[in-house]
Amino acid sequence: MPNGNPDFFIVKVPDKRFYSFVPRVSYIGHTISLPETKYSVYQRTELEFCFRLSSAEQHAEDKIDDQVYCTEFPHLLIKHPGTLHRYRTEHPRTACFLIYSADVVRAFERADIDLTQFAYPFQITPEIQKLLDELRHCEDQIHEPDIPDRIDLLAVRLITEVISQSRRNSRVLPHHNDIRQIAAYIESHFNEPLDFSSLAEKFGMSLRSFFRHWKENYRESPAHFLLTCRMEFAKHLLLRSSMNINQIADNAGFSSSGYFVQSFKRYYGETPAAMRRECMQNVKTK
Helix, strand or coil: CCCCCCCEEECCCCCCCCCCCCCCEEEEEEEEEEEEEEEEEEEECCCCEEEEEEECCCCCEEEECCCEEEEECCCCEEEECCCEEEEEECHHHHHHHEEECCHHHHHHHHCCCCCCEEECCCCHHHHHHHHHHHHHHHHHCCCCCCCCHHHHHHHHHHHHHHHHHHHHCCCCCCCCCHHHHHHHHHCCCCCCCCCCHHHHHHHHCCCCHHHHHHHHHHCCCHHHHHHHHHHHHHHHHHHHHHCCHHHHHCCCCCCCCCHHHHHHHHHHHHHHHHHHHHHHHHHHHC
């Protein structure tokens, strides 16, 4: 059944199947994700194949557990059971997704479908477009005889075709690993004074090269990436501790409480005091 959002459609696939050797799709759907300035965070309990087909953004950025992925559109994102997934969107994006129960991972392995990676960029060839169209058609006939079996077979074909194509066309961007290491360093030292020039030099890059290679891997600037780390930590302290504004500013790496309050309001749209007050009021009313 479709849910209440007209831009989001998901259906439960009936359980009865003829092809017991093919991994069984539990849910199939499509969505148009609306822009979200704040990060969405959720813990996966199922196996999901999300085919992100188009967006005005050049890349999508996802953080899965402690690993950051910056992937061009279109691409396949595999969301494994037990992983913590964090993402946000700045522009609407269209996607098709297939959801399986966690116990089918081994079935994919037995079928020689490699699920060790999380992100696979691909091109929408006529063959892939045909498979997407057929799956979309099956959504509308989900309770017709043989349709569940057809969904299972089409899904495996689509997943296999996309992963195979992506592996054939894969290429590693220059300094990809270095930029990822720098990003990880920023995330673990965000509350310390950071100098991007020294950081770039440490990894054998000039400051100009660092900014160029960073842009190839991330959609936001290093300065905004650092700001996001500080803001998320500051918000956590604001809502989960009794620290005052000066203490929060200091622990989050801001040079002064005044600059922290100004930056916080620009980032979240309200002052730290207003957000804390609103949170406390919500708790009291529950």
